[in-house]
Amino acid sequence: MDQLAYVLKRLFSRRIVLVAAAVLVAVTALAVFFPMFSGVDPNAISVMERLKAPSSEHWAGTDELGRDLSMRIVYGSRYSIMIGIATAFFSVIAGTALGLLAGFFKKLDAPIMRVIDAMMSFPDILLGISLVSILGASLWNVVLALAIVYTPRVARVVRASTLVIRELLFVDAARALGVSTPRILYAHILPNLMSPVLVQLTFIFAYAILAEAGLSFLGVGVPPEIPTWGTMIASSLQYADRAFWTIVFPGIAIILTALSLQIVGDGVRDLLDPKLRKSA
Amino acid sequence: MNEPITPRLSVRGLSTSFMTDRGRVTSVSDVSFDIPSGGTLALVGESGSGKSVTSLGLMGLHAKGSQAIVGGEAWFVKRNGERVNLLALAEADKRRLRGNELAMIFQEPMTSLNPVLTVGEQIAESVRLHLGMDRRDALQHAKKMLDLVEIPAAERRLHEYPHQLSGGMRQRVMIALAMACNPTLLIADEPTTALDVTIQAQILALIQRLQKETGMSVLFITHNLGVVAQYADRVAVMYAGRIVETAAVGPLFAAPQHPYTRGLLACLPGMAVRGSVAKSRPRLTAISGQVCSPFEPPPGCAFAPRCALHIAACDTAMPPLAALADGRQARCIRVNEKIEMTA
Numbered sequence: 001m002d003q004l005a006y007v008l009k010r011l012f013s014r015r016i017v018l019v020a021a022a023v024l025v026a027v028t029a030l031a032v033f034f035p036m037f038s039g040v041d042p043n044a045i046s047v048m049e050r051l052k053a054p055s056s057e058h059w060a061g062t063d064e065l066g067r068d069l070s071m072r073i074v075y076g077s078r079y080s081i082m083i084g085i086a087t088a089f090f091s092v093i094a095g096t097a098l099g100l101l102a103g104f105f106k107k108l109d110a111p112i113m114r115v116i117d118a119m120m121s122f123p124d125i126l127l128g129i130s131l132v133s134i135l136g137a138s139l140w141n142v143v144l145a146l147a148i149v150y151t152p153r154v155a156r157v158v159r160a161s162t163l164v165i166r167e168l169l170f171v172d173a174a175r176a177l178g179v180s181t182p183r184i185l186y187a188h189i190l191p192n193l194m195s196p197v198l199v200q201l202t203f204i205f206a207y208a209i210l211a212e213a214g215l216s217f218l219g220v221g222v223p224p225e226i227p228t229w230g231t232m233i234a235s236s237l238q239y240a241d242r243a244f245w246t247i248v249f250p251g252i253a254i255i256l257t258a259l260s261l262q263i264v265g266d267g268v269r270d271l272l273d274p275k276l277r278k279s280a
Numbered sequence: 281m282n283e284p285i286t287p288r289l290s291v292r293g294l295s296t297s298f299m300t301d302r303g304r305v306t307s308v309s310d311v312s313f314d315i316p317s318g319g320t321l322a323l324v325g326e327s328g329s330g331k332s333v334t335s336l337g338l339m340g341l342h343a344k345g346s347q348a349i350v351g352g353e354a355w356f357v358k359r360n361g362e363r364v365n366l367l368a369l370a371e372a373d374k375r376r377l378r379g380n381e382l383a384m385i386f387q388e389p390m391t392s393l394n395p396v397l398t399v400g401e402q403i404a405e406s407v408r409l410h411l412g413m414d415r416r417d418a419l420q421h422a423k424k425m426l427d428l429v430e431i432p433a434a435e436r437r438l439h440e441y442p443h444q445l446s447g448g449m450r451q452r453v454m455i456a457l458a459m460a461c462n463p464t465l466l467i468a469d470e471p472t473t474a475l476d477v478t479i480q481a482q483i484l485a486l487i488q489r490l491q492k493e494t495g496m497s498v499l500f501i502t503h504n505l506g507v508v509a510q511y512a513d514r515v516a517v518m519y520a521g522r523i524v525e526t527a528a529v530g531p532l533f534a535a536p537q538h539p540y541t542r543g544l545l546a547c548l549p550g551m552a553v554r555g556s557v558a559k560s561r562p563r564l565t566a567i568s569g570q571v572c573s574p575f576e577p578p579p580g581c582a583f584a585p586r587c588a589l590h591i592a593a594c595d596t597a598m599p600p601l602a603a604l605a606d607g608r609q610a611r612c613i614r615v616n617e618k619i620e621m622t623a
Contacts, residue, residue, distance in 0.1 A: 106345055169392040176339055176386075177379030177406040177457065187405070191396040 010271055017267035020260035027257055031077040042075035042227055043067065051243040061245040063236055069246065072227045073253050079228040080209050080257070083143055087208035088201050090147035095154020096197055100185060102155065103162025113159065116152040124149050124207070125214050132220045142221050146211055150204045157196050165192050195272035202265030206258040213254050229254045286357055287314035288497040289338075289465055294352035294367070296330075296337050304349075305574045308333045308521045310601075311352070313514075315465070320491065320498040322508040322529075324544075325518035328571060331501045334518075335467045338366055338499075339384055340374045356382070359464055380410040383458035387470040389450035393442040399426070399453050400438035403460050410461045425456040429486060448479035452486065459490055466491070467499045472507065484511055505548055509533055517541050520572055520582035523601060527608040537610040539587045543567040581612070589614050 012018040035042075046066035054061040060069035102112040119127065131145035165171065166189065174188050209229075215221030216230025217237075224231050229250040236246030294311040297304050308330040315321045323331045333342075342348035354366040358381055366374070366382075378384075386392040394402060403425055404418035413421060419438065426434035429452040442450055451471060458466060468487060472480035488511055491498055500512055508515055509529060516526045517540065525538040536542045546565045569586035572578055578585055580595040587594065591614065599613045 169386055169388050170394045172341055173384075173386055173392040173454070173457070174394070174405075175341055175378070176384040178375045178377070178409055179379070179405065180375060188394050188397075192394070194396070 007271070011267050014267060014270075016263055020263035020267075023256055023260040024264060027077055027253075027260075028081060030074050031081050034074050035078065038071075040068070040071050042071045043225075051239060051246070053243070054245055060249040061243065063232070063243075063246050064239050069232075069249055072232060073229070073250055076227040076229045076232055076250065077253065077257070079139070079222065079226055080212060080230070080254070083139070083146070083212045083222075083228065084205045084209040084261075086143045087146040087150060087212075088205040090143065091150035091204055092154050092197055092201050094147065095151040095200070096158050096190075096193065098151065099155040099158025099160075100162055100189065100193070103159040104166050104185060104189065109159075112155070116155050119148075120152045120156075124211060125218075128211055128215050129218065129220050132215060137220060137223055139222050139226060142212060142215060145215075146208050149211070150207060153204065154197065154200050157200055158193055161193050161196050162189060165189050199265055199269040199272065202261055202268055206261035206265065209254060209258050209261070286355075286363070288317045288319075288357055289315045289499070290353075290355040291334075291338070292353045292355070294334060294337060294350070294354060296333050296342070296351075297349050298342075299347035302575055306521065307574055308337070311518075311521075311523055312601075313516050313523065313526060315497045315499055316513075317357075317464075317497055318491070318495045319514070320500055320512045322500045322502060322512035322515045323518060324502060324505065324508055324515055326503055326571065329518040330521040331503075331518055332469055333521075335384070335469050335499065335501055339378060339382060339467065340366070340369070340371070341384075356465065376410070379406045379458075379463075380461045381464045382467070383461070383463035383465070384467040384469065385451070385454050385458050385471045387473050389447050389454055389474060392454055393450055395442055398439050398441055399445070403453070403457050406457060406460050421460065422456075425460050426453070428459065428490070429453070429456045431456070447475055448483065451475060451479075451483050455483070455486060455490070459494075462494060463496055465497045465499065467501070469501045470503070472504070473502075480507075487511075505544065517544070520577070521574070522582065522598075522611060523609075524583065524611045525609065526601075528606070531606060531608060537604060537608065537615050538583075538612050539589050540567070540583045541610075543586075 012021070044067060046062070049058070049062050049066040051064055052058055052062040052066070058068050058070065060073060063069055063072070098112055098116065102109045102116075127149050128145050131148055132141060135141040135145060171184060171188060174184050179188070212221055212228060213230030213233065216228055217234045219234060221230055222228050224235055232250040233247050236243070236250075240247050291314070292312050295306065295309040297306040311330070311334055313321060313323075323334065325331050336342055337348070337350045338354055342350070350367055352367060355363055356366050356377075357363050358377075364373075364377075366377075369377070393399070400419050400422045403422035404415065407413050407418040407421050408415070411421075423434050423438055426437055431437050431449060431452050437445070437449075442453070445453065451474075455471075466487070471487070472483050475483060484507060487498065490496070500508070502508060512529050514526065514528050515532050516523045517532075517538065518524065519540050525532070525536065525541045527537070532541065533545065536545055543565075544567070547567065549564060567586055572582055572585060578595065580597055581587070581599050584590050584594040593613060599611050601609045601611045602615055603609055604615065
C-alpha cells in the first residue's frame with residue numbers, strides 16, 4: 001500500500017493532474033450511478049418545453065423535442081465513455097499483439113508495418129467514416145471502426161519499444177534459462193511494454209470520445225436515437241442560432257472529458273518515464 | 281570423487297561465422313577444449329578474440345539476425361550419462377538443457393535481470409520450467425537459492441525488484457538463477473567485470489564454493505589474468521578467434537609458450553615490477569600493434585604482425601596447435617626454439 005500511496009503522490013504532484021482525475025472520477029461516477037437511481041427517462045419528450053433556455057428546472061435547457069439536456073448529457077456520458085473505453089481496449093489489444101510480433105520477429109516486421117503505415121496514411125476521421133460506411137452505423141460498429149483506426153498508433157509504439165527490449169540482456173538470460181520464445185514474449189517482454197501501452201490507452205480513450213463525436217456529428221456514427229454527446233450536437237445543429245445551449249453543453253462535456261483524459265495521460269507518461277523516475 | 285574418463289564437455293573444431301554488411305566473417309575457428317567433470321577451464325583473451333562467441337555458440341544463443349553458422353562438435357555428458365552434441369541438438373532439446381544442465385551467467389548484472397519481475401518470480405520461473413514445481417514450491421526453492429548465494433534477508437529479497445538491489449546483489453541473484461536447477465556446466469561470461477574489486481572477490485569465492493559443493497564444471501570466460509590464476513584449473517588463451525595456447529594454470533604462468541601469452545603476462549603490472557629494477561618506476565609494457573581485422577586476416581599466423589619473434593615462415597600458413605609436453609598446446613611454429621630465447 002505504501003507503494004500505491006507513493007505512486008499517487010507522484011502522479012498528483014502536479015495539481016492539474018489531480019483536478020483532471022477528479023473530473024474523470026466525477027464524470028464516470030455520474031455515468032455509472034446516476035441513471036441507476038434517478039429513474040428519469042432521458043428520452044421523455046415534452047413538446048411544450050421545446051428549446052427552453054437553462055433554468056433552475058432544466059439546468060442545461062431543453063432540446064428541440066423538449067428533452068432535458070442535463071439529463072441527456074449524463075446519460076450520453078455512458079455511451080461516450082463506453083465507446084471510449086471499448087475502443088481503447090480493443091485497439092490496445094490488437095496494436096500490442098501486432099507491434100509485439102513486428103518488433104520481435106524480423107520476418108514479420110516489414111509485412112505488418114507496411115499495412116500499419118498504409119492505415120496511418122489516412123486521416124483518422126476519413127478512415128473512420130469509410131469503415132463505418134462499410135460496416136453499417138451501429139454502436140459496436142463505431143467501436144470496431146475506431147479500434148481499427150487507432151490500432152496502428154499502438155502498434156507503432158509497441159514495436160518501437162519491443163525493438164529496444166528484445167536486445168536487452170535479460171532476454172538472452174531468459175533464453176539461457178531455457179525459456180521458450182512464446183513465453184519470452186508473454187512473460188518477459190510484454191510486462192516491460194506496460195508503461196507505453198498504458199499511456200497510449202489514456203490518449204486513445206480521449207481520441208475515441210472526440211472521434212465518436214465527430215463521426216456522429218457527420219451523421220455516420222452512432223444512430224441518433226442513442227444519446228451520445230456527438231449525436232446530441234449533430235441533431236441540435238439546426239437550432240444552434242436560437243438555442244446555443246443545445247450545442248454548448250454537450251460540447252463542454254466532450255471538451256472537459258477529453259481534456260481531463262489527456263492531462264491524466266500526460267501525468268501517467270511523466271510518472272512512467274524512466275528519465276524522471278527517482279529511485280524508490 | 282573419481283574423475284570419469286570422458287570430460288563433461290568436449291569441444292572439437294568449433295567455428296562460427298557471421299553475416300555482416302561486408303560479407304561473411306569467421307569470428308571463431310578451430311576451437312577445441314575439454315572440461316572435466318568438476319573442473320574449471322578459463323577462456324582468456326582480449327575483447328573480440330571470440331571468447332563470448334564461443335560460449336554463446338555452446339548455449340545456442342546467437343541472435344537469429346546475425347545468421348551465424350556454427351561448425352564443429354561439442355559433446356556434452358548429461359546428468360544421466362547420455363552424451364549429446366550441443367551443436368547438433370534440436371532447438372526444443374537444447375531448450376530443455378539450458379537453465380537445467382547448462383547455465384550461464386552474464387557480464388552485466390544490471391541488465392540481465394528483467395526489471396518488471398520480482399527476483400523470486402525470475403528464479404521460480406526457471407524452476408517451474410525444468411523441475412515442474414508449482415508456484416509455491418518454486419518460490420520456496422527460490423528462497424533456498426537466495427540463501428545459498430548468501431543474500432541476507434532472502435525472504436524479503438524474494439519480493440523485491442532488481443532495481444532495489446545493488447550490482448553485487450544482482451550478480452548473486454544471477455548466480456542463484458543459474459544454479460536453481462543444479463546445472464552440470466556453468467558458463468560464466470566475465471561474471472565479475474562490471475563489479476568493483478571487493479565484490480569481485482566475493483562473487484568468485486561464491487562460484488568456487490558452489491562448484492565444490494555441486495561438482496559442476498565451469499567454463500570461465502574472462503580477460504582478467506589475476507582471476508584466472510586464482511580460480512581456473514586449465515587455461516585456453518584465445519587470439520583472433522583461435523586458441524593459441526592451452527595449459528594447466530601453474531605451467532602457463534610459469535612458462536608461457538606462445539609469444540602472445542608471454543606478451544599478455546608481461547602486460548600485468550605486477551609482472552612488470554618484478555621484472556624490472558626497483559629504482560625507476562617501470563613502464564607498463566604493451567603488445568605493440570593492433571588485433572588484425574577479421575575482414576582481412578593475415579595469410580599466416582594471426583599474431584605474426586605483432587610478434588617479436590616473427591620470421592618469414594610465419595606468414596606462409598596458420599601454424600597448427602602443436603602438442604607440447606605435459607598436455608600443453610601452443611599455436612606457434614617457433615615454440616620449440618623458444619626456451620633459449622626466454623633465458
